[in-house]
Amino acid sequence: MNNTTCPYCGVGCGVTAQVQDQAIIAVSGDSDHPANRGRLCVKGSALHETTGTHDRLLQPQVDGVETGWEQALDSVSERLANIIERHGPRSVAMYLSGQLLTEDYYVANKLMKGFIGSSQVDTNSRLCMSSTVAGYKRAFGGDLMPCSYEDIDHAELMVLVGSNAAWNHPILFQRMTAAKTANPSLRVVVIDPRRTATSELADLHLSLKPGSDAVIFNALLVELERRGQIDRDYVEQHTEGLDAALAAAQRSVPDLSTAARLTDLPQADLDTLVDWFCNTEKTLTFFSQGINQSSSGTDKVNSIINCHLATARIGKPGMGPFSLTGQPNAMGGREVGGLANQLAAHMDFSSAENIDRVQRFWAAPNMATTEGLKAVELFSAIERGEIKAVWIMATNPVVSLPRASQVRAALEKCELVIVSECMTQTDTLELADIALPATTWAEKDGTVTNSDRRISRQRGLIPAPGAAKNDWWIICEVAKRLGFAESFSYTGPAAIFREHAALSGFENNGRRGFDISGLTEIGDHEYDALKPIQWPVNATAPLGTARLFTDGQFFTPSGKARLLPVEPSLPQQQPDKSYPLVVNTGRIRDQWHTMTRTGRAARLLQHRAEPFIELHPKDALRFDIAEGDIAVLENALGRYVARAQLSEAQRPGELFIPMHWNAQFTSAAISGDLIDAVVDPISGQPESKQGIASISALKTVWQARLITVSNATPPSEYWSRVPLQHCTSFRLAATNAVDDWSAWCSENLGRKPDLMLEDRNQGRFRGCSFKGDRLEWVLLIEPDQNLPELDWLDTQFARDSIDQDARRQLLAAREAGSSNCGAVICSCFQVRETEILAAIHAGTDSAEKLGEQLKCGTNCGSCLPELKALIAESAKEADHVSE
Missing domain, CATH: 3.40.50.740 (Rossmann fold)
Structure with missing residues (x-):
């Protein structure tokens, strides 16, 4: 039996592995597993690419010396x-x-x-997840997630809070997308400071002030009371604590105008959320790290649960407070x-x-x-x-x-x-x-x-x-x-x-x-x-139970669920004159945790190959940073160095950085170096979503791509490493000028180039070296960062010898007749942005048609939000031109 379970996110997808000669050579989704019904995201689809023995710890070591198990x-x-x-x-x-x-x-x-x-x-x-544990225990008397994936198929309103499910739980997100397609009246609300890939599914996106989530749900509880939407019979029979919870909510958020001010949201949008919640019984509220990773995460969890308990939206199909777990x-x-x-x-x-x-x-x-x-x-x-x-x-x-x-x-x-x-x-x-x-x-x-x-x-x-x-x-x-x-x-x-x-x-x-x-x-x-x-699996539920609390009985001493009084509080890490920017950390689509496994699969580093700092164009202008610059975030704890990406999906004054990169893959991009050890007093969970920092451009004199058979990192102020199939790619940058690149190669790469081209006026240099007839390294210095893609170059390192024509092409860094290919959007089928844009400009106007033409978006679906965004952006540009 070659069925198993994916080791990444908490969706828990079933995997079918193809084993040959005691090695896994391919994987696919297990069509019989209820969590994923045969689908896998790009990380799961690449599992077999991470199972080799290279870089594995194979023997015990004691004080640095290999030894036996005894x-x-x-x-x-x-x-x-x-x-x-x-x-x-x-x-x-x-x-x-x-x-x-x-x-x-x-x-x-x-x-x-x-x-x-x-x-x-x-x-x-x-x-x-510890804030969810504490919140569930306070409300239900146990760490009891009440819902099931089946509820997605019955919901009529889905509210996603602090969750970029499109990237972090992609198979579950595709189930949400399918539910919306099957039921056009299903509404989706996304509550997140950033406009993420998940927002593409939203009928309403609330780009709230970071950390103000509890204000929204306290305001919702107040409005439920004001509009007569509280289920008094259920509350009386099955809950306790409503009066105290309502009193706290009314003190902190007496009306929607106060909520709008505290959350930095239009009051009309909050009105819409309240209207939809009041008029839609089958409501699922999904929440994840944006709620949990907070110095008041437990209270935020309970503010969500309060609204479900007050309206009896729990224990029935299509409703409940649903925590999306981070790990398998x-x-x-x-x-x-x-x-x-x-x-x-x-x-x-x-x-x-x-x-x-x-x-x-x-x-x-x-x-x-x-x-x-x-x-x-x-x-x-x-x-x-x-x-x-x-x-x-x-x-x-x-x-x-x-x-x-x-x-x-x-x-x-x-x-x-x-x-x-x-x-x-x-x-x-x-x-x-x-x-x-x-x-x-x-x-x-x-x-x-x-x-x-x-x-x-x-x-x-x-x-x-x-x-x-x-x-x-x-x-x-x-x-x-x-x-x-x-x-x-x-x-x-x-x-x-x-x-x-x-x-x-x-x-x-x-x-x-x-x-x-x-x-x-x-x-x-x-x-x-x-x-x-x-679970549970016992005498009364021998085949398991899809959802809990169907009988209104809970595991508190009284048997009743508890509503908790919540006083919203601001994040403890607040920006000031020295550190004026809010730093949000999180996952990206194709990587997992600290990259110890996903970093081994070359295709998982093609969507986002380097650590990055995503910031709003207004902040880029304010701090004199251009798209693609190497930028430095600093605060009293440490620094983070990465490439700037400008995006209007960010709120001004706020940044996003990925949590994955480590000292094995880049020079200084460990997100934890910027986050203070501030924790929720109940759960002990750190406030990882709200760091603070200043930002400045690293004034680089040169930037380079080095492709080499060696894993040794050359000295430079900024570097990032990407393992390829046949070699390793480095992006390098430094602030000190190099007068003689040939000498630099000799000192840092072990020998002078065998072939080279140089344009000192333009600051360009291209060189390569051979060991016998095999390619050893290629160095490309490009001041405008217009560095070619790696596919063709990677294949040259697999060749036993390089003929004269190919050697000339090496200095052009691309195969004759080819050009830069652009970023990979669909990692499953290696479809690049330039191919997608060409199809869109030729008249392909939907993600489905792009899939038919290029296959992108037809496997795990993780890239579908980006495909739709490219279509929308192209349409906007076309409208602008026509005006």
């Missing part, structure tokens, strides 16, 4: 035991990841909280207690009864009794020396956490840093005392839970390379060496899953919403063949 595991256990003996259990920590499978997460949490006795266990899900197993990690304030099976440290229950089930000798430090606090404690050892698994906190440089400094000072990782080149792995080679997507075996509570199997389809091992096995082997062999002698992931399922039902009696006790007796063969299933 020595590595002995070193881990002995050093941990020594630190625990000297400083106590809370001096050791784990930092986990939504990239782990549920079984990995389970044994890690069990070892730390039940047997070592330390609750210092947190996960990178803290950075993306963020929800699975929450189920087993991967967060520092959780135990397991949706229990936490809030009661002695919970602690006792988990301790008895595990027969745990050293049960933690208080919650641990959340992610940002945890790394601060490492820096202060309070935590002496940290074990990091499947994540890259040196890039992803706020105050990234401070995280690096903390790990540099830490007595023991253990890193379980599949790749050799990550910013965090550089700091490891002990490096443990872990399996990755195609080799891992276990389960994940997606955004609509659907448990799916992730299957190991190919052998692990080198000495790489599954994370659950590594953890259990360490546990055995620490003296806990009896409790960690699992025969495989199925055995771990059975224990996890049993704990979910242990002394539950309907008091906890998470319950998969119906899978407790699942056999190994049944586990291997497990089909996607939504």
Whole structure:
């Protein structure tokens, strides 16, 4: 069976892999998986391109020396035991990841909280979903996402808040698009400061002031009361707290004119939103990082839930507050207690009864009794020396956490840093005392839970390379060496899953919403063949449940849902005279997290090949920055250097930068270097959507493209790296003039060019070098940045010899008769902007027709918003010319 699950976003798409000679040679969408129905986005479609053994960590390393597993595991256990003996259990920590499978997460949490006795266990899900967890728990009595993807097919109003689903959850977005096509009366509202690709689907786009989301939903609650739209029978029977929630909303936003002023929105647009919400029962509100990554994210989540509870829009088809999860197993990690304030099976440290229950089930000798430090606090404690050892698994906190440089400094000072990782080149792995080679997507075996509570199997389809091992096995082997062999002698992931399922039902009696006790007796063969299933799975729901709360019963002590009083608050990082610009960070279409995997696939770097700073043309004029300039963002924490992109999709005074680039791919573009360690006081989630900075142009004297067989980075003030199929491409820029390029090549590239052309007056230089008959490097200096595309040049590095005609073409940097091809818009079929524009100018006037002609937009659909935008822009230009 070659069906598995995609390891990227929380949509949880099913994947069918084609395996040949113990390698995955192609992937496609699993047409039987309910999450994606056979479709994959461009990242999922390129999964097989990221599974090679190059750049893989293949052997354990102890203090920089390769060793075998026995020595590595002995070193881990002995050093941990020594630190625990000297400083106590809370001096050791784990930092986990939504990239782990549920079984990995389970044994890690069990070892730390039940047997070592330390609750210092947190996960990178803290950075993306913890405000949703806290909001759901406050409202429903548990971390319970009430909706299902099926609800999209029934909705009549969809509100997307802080979510660029078109790029971040593209398969789900295509389902939304299909629903709108099938039901023309379906309305879509997008609430986002930026005009993103998702906005192309919107009937109404509210470009609000960053951080003011709660104002909108408080205003909506006030208007629901004023217009008599609150469902009094439902509120009376099934909720509590409406009066306090209404009073807080009325104090903060007494009317829509106040809301318009606080959000910087036209009052008429807010009126429209209220009208549509009041008149449309089947309303789905999707929310993601724009809500969660805030210093008041939990309150924002509850302001959304308040409006659904007040109108009974929950527990029925086509309605509810729907959190779009960022990672493939963020929800699975929450189920087993991967967060520092959780135990397991949706229990936490809030009661002695919970602690006792988990301790008895595990027969745990050293049960933690208080919650641990959340992610940002945890790394601060490492820096202060309070935590002496940290074990990091499947994540890259040196890039992803706020105050990234401070995280690096903390790990540099830490007595023991253990890193379980599949790749050799990550910013965090550089700091490891002990490096443990872990399996990755195609080799891992276990389960994940997606955004609509659907448990799916992730299957190991190919052998692990080198000495790489599954994370659950590594953890259990360490546990055995620490003296806990009896409790960690699992025969495989199925055995771990059975224990996890049993704990979910242990002394539950309907008091906890998470319950998969119906899978407790699942056999190994049944586990291997497990089909996607939504929880709960128990005696009353043996086949899973599409949506929760259909009976109006919740998991609070009273059985009623809670409406929470919300006082909207501004983001804590506010611009000032020194740092006048707001910095928003986020994902882009073709990359994932910190690029340790997607950065290996050349086609995933063709849509956006470099880090960038997107700013409004008014700000570009204000700060003397032109399109394509290298620009520098700075604040008191650090700097970010990237290429400027001008866009009216940005609000003036606000910038967008991607979160993906790291020190392996560029000189200085780690977004976390600009974000302060400001967190939500309830959830501990960082305010990653609201940094501040100044901006200035880097006054470069020269810019270049270097294509080379070497991965070594030449010295320059700005560089970015793109791996190609046969070589590596660098973009370079510097502020110091070079008098002799031939000498520069000799010094920095190892030899002078074998062929070269130079125009000193124009500041142009082109040179190339050979090793025997094979091409070694090509250097192109172009002051106007008019650098050719890479397709043809890349193929030349695969040739055993280059004839004289081809050598002359190398200096032109393109095949005879060809020209610059433009940016790739459709990564699936490698369709470039120039081809698309040519078709549009020839009369092709719809995305569907472009698909018929060029195939763009016909696979994953991620590029459809850009295709439609190009059509609209061309039509606007044509109208302008005709005037």
